[in-house]
Amino acid sequence: MEENLIEKLIGAFMSLSGVGYKTAQRYAYQILDEDEEVANNLASSIIEVKSKIKICKECGNFSSSDLCDICKTRKSKIICVVKEPKDINCIEKVKNFDCVYHVLHGCISPLDNKGPDDIRIKELLSRVSTNNYEEVIVATNPDVQGEATAMYIAKILKPLGIKVTRLAQGISMGSELEYADEVTLSRAIEARREL
Amino acid sequence: MEENLIEKLIGAFMSLSGVGYKTAQRYAYQILDEDEEVANNLASSIIEVKSKIKICKECGNFSSSDLCDICKTRKSKIICVVKEPKDINCIEKVKNFDCVYHVLHGCISPLDNKGPDDIRIKELLSRVSTNNYEEVIVATNPDVQGEATAMYIAKILKPLGIKVTRLAQGISMGSELEYADEVTLSRAIEARREL
Numbered sequence: 524m525e526e527n528l529i530e531k532l533i534g535a536f537m538s539l540s541g542v543g544y545k546t547a548q549r550y551a552y553q554i555l556d557e558d559e560e561v562a563n564n565l566a567s568s569i570i571e572v573k574s575k576i577k578i579c580k581e582c583g584n585f586s587s588s589d590l591c592d593i594c595k596t597r598k599s600k601i602i603c604v605v606k607e608p609k610d611i612n613c614i615e616k617v618k619n620f621d622c623v624y625h626v627l628h629g630c631i632s633p634l635d636n637k638g639p640d641d642i643r644i645k646e647l648l649s650r651v652s653t654n655n656y657e658e659v660i661v662a663t664n665p666d667v668q669g670e671a672t673a674m675y676i677a678k679i680l681k682p683l684g685i686k687v688t689r690l691a692q693g694i695s696m697g698s699e700l701e702y703a704d705e706v707t708l709s710r711a712i713e714a715r716r717e718l
Numbered sequence: 719m720e721e722n723l724i725e726k727l728i729g730a731f732m733s734l735s736g737v738g739y740k741t742a743q744r745y746a747y748q749i750l751d752e753d754e755e756v757a758n759n760l761a762s763s764i765i766e767v768k769s770k771i772k773i774c775k776e777c778g779n780f781s782s783s784d785l786c787d788i789c790k791t792r793k794s795k796i797i798c799v800v801k802e803p804k805d806i807n808c809i810e811k812v813k814n815f816d817c818v819y820h821v822l823h824g825c826i827s828p829l830d831n832k833g834p835d836d837i838r839i840k841e842l843l844s845r846v847s848t849n850n851y852e853e854v855i856v857a858t859n860p861d862v863q864g865e866a867t868a869m870y871i872a873k874i875l876k877p878l879g880i881k882v883t884r885l886a887q888g889i890s891m892g893s894e895l896e897y898a899d900e901v902t903l904s905r906a907i908e909a910r911r912e913l
Contacts (some may be wrong), residue, residue, distance in 0.1 A: 528770060528782060532763040538756050539745050550734050552804050554764055555771060555780055561733050562768045566761040568727040569749055573757045575723060576750060585750055587723060609747050 529555070581650070583626035583643050584608050599623045600657040604647060604676060606630050606664060614662060622660065625650065630668035631675055639675055647676070651685055658686045665692050724750070776845070778821035778838050779803050794818045795852040799842060799871060801825050801859060809857060817855065820845065825863035826870055834870055842871070846880055853881045860887050 529551055536547035554562050578584070579591035585608045586592070593611075601622040605611060611624050629642040651659065661676050663669035677687040693711035694703045703711070724746055731742035749757050773779070774786035780803045781787070788806075796817040800806060806819050824837040846854065856871050858864035872882040888906035889898045898906070 528763075528767050529780065532767045535756075535760040535763040538752070538760065540748055541741075541744070546736075548804060549736070551767070552802070553735055554767060555803075557733070559768055561730075562764050565730040565733065566764040568723075568730040569757050569761040572723050572727045572746070572749060573754055585724065607747070608750075609743060 582624045583628060583646065584611055584624060593623060597621065597623055600655070601660060602647075602650070602656050602658070603660045603662050605662050606669065606672075610662065627663070627672065630663055630672040632668040632671075642672070644676065644679070648679060651680060651683060656685060658688060661687065661689050665690075777819045778823060778841065779806055779819060788818060792816065792818055795850070796855060797842075797845070797851050797853070798855045798857050800857050801864065801867075805857065822858070822867065825858055825867040827863040827866075837867070839871065839874070843874060846875060846878060851880060853883060856882065856884050860885075 532551045532554065533544065533547045536542055536550045537544065539547075542550070554565075575587050576585045577587070577589075579586040579594055580589050581594040582591060584591040584593065588595075599622045602625055603614060603622045604625045604627060605614065606627055606629065608626050608628075611626065614620075614622075614624075625643070625647050627642040627644065627647070629637055631637060631639055631642065647659075650656075659676070659680055661673040663672050673689050677689075680687050691714060692707065693714060694700065694707060700708070727746045727749065728739065728742040731737055731745045732739065734742075737745070749760075770782050771780050772782070772784075774781040774789055775784050776789040777786060779786040779788065783790075794817050797820055798809060798817040799820045799822060800809065801822055801824065803821050803823075806821070809815070809817075809819075820838070820842050822837040822839065822842070824832055826832060826834055826837065842854075845851075854871070854875055856868040858867050868884050872884075875882050886909060887902065888909060889895065889902060895903070
């Protein structure tokens with residue numbers, strides 16, 4: 524009996540990505556060792572987040588009300604398209620840059636059977652058509668799926684006469700040329716700027 | 719508001735050992751993406767384990783009743799002393815070896831202010847005095863704390879005329895001499911056996 528309860532908890536932890544049996548076992552035994560409060564806090568946070576957080580009608584970010592805080596308060600002519608809600612946090616860390624967001628909840632990926640209709644591109648199109656945005660920045664990841672999605676978005680939005688941009692690619696701040704891969708370097712050379 | 723609920727869940731995940739902000743964030747956003755069922759299963763398993771699992775009166779293993787399954791069903795003259803409940807699983811994997819267990823819930827560690835009175839050594843002493851055990855195998859980890867604990871247990875049990883043994887130390891099965899550290903090698907040489 525006791526084995527089963529602990530094994531059930533280990534199994535539940537293993538449903539988290541990147542958590543194998545050993546890690547799940549460590550978490551489970553830690554929960555057993557921990558104060559009641561810590562365990563209850565984790566359990567109640569999980570339930571609370573699942574029951575209260577929904578998706579913002581406007582941008583697709585996670586939100587506890589119909590509109591998220593950003594859509595409620597911010598007016599901007601620039602809309603930044605990201606793959607996932609957590610990407611919003613990354614861009615929000617950049618100071619002095621104000622934009623509203625659109626979360627796609629995925630990227631186009633034919634290998635995973637994900638086409639344009641499976642992500643929130645229709646919603647983006649209708650937002651752009653009905654609002655007066657000046658620019659759409661596509662901030663999907665610089666990988667194959669992200670690039671394909673960016674291309675697709677540019678293709679459908681450009682006929683509407685809207686400016687579509689993409690985050691610049693190049694070598695990162697503080698890195699060394701020696702460790703930059705060839706594609707990154709070639710893009711950095713292509714996009715070189717005059718000083 | 720929505721930030722706070724998600725941040726609270728991230729904070730709750732960070733209370734697990736070895737989980738930093740990025741990992742906790744990954745878990746939290748996965749919980750948000752996951753089916754209700756997966757999240758509820760994790761939350762309810764945590765609560766269930768915390769409310770139903772207690773410590774076996776006899777051996778100190780985790781158990782849902784006063785006596786754990788092993789203490790209830792197994793009669794053995796050999797008692798195996800381990801540091802933590804999960805160590806029991808490891809030894810149970812060895813077939814053809816029947817023993818009962820005693821969980822210390824820690825090891826002697828002066829640096830962490832943990833003396834013999836802070837772990838379940840008194841309980842071991844009273845079990846050994848009142849029962850008719852033939853042998854105590856000390857299966858604490860082969861590190862400084864585990865060794866110190868083994869020494870201490872041997873010192874207090876030997877006067878009672880009971881055989882106290884320690885798991886053999888040497889090179890592990892399938893490893894290479896080249897990668898064995900000096901202490902392990904020297905112990906393996908000391909404890910060499912005739913073929």
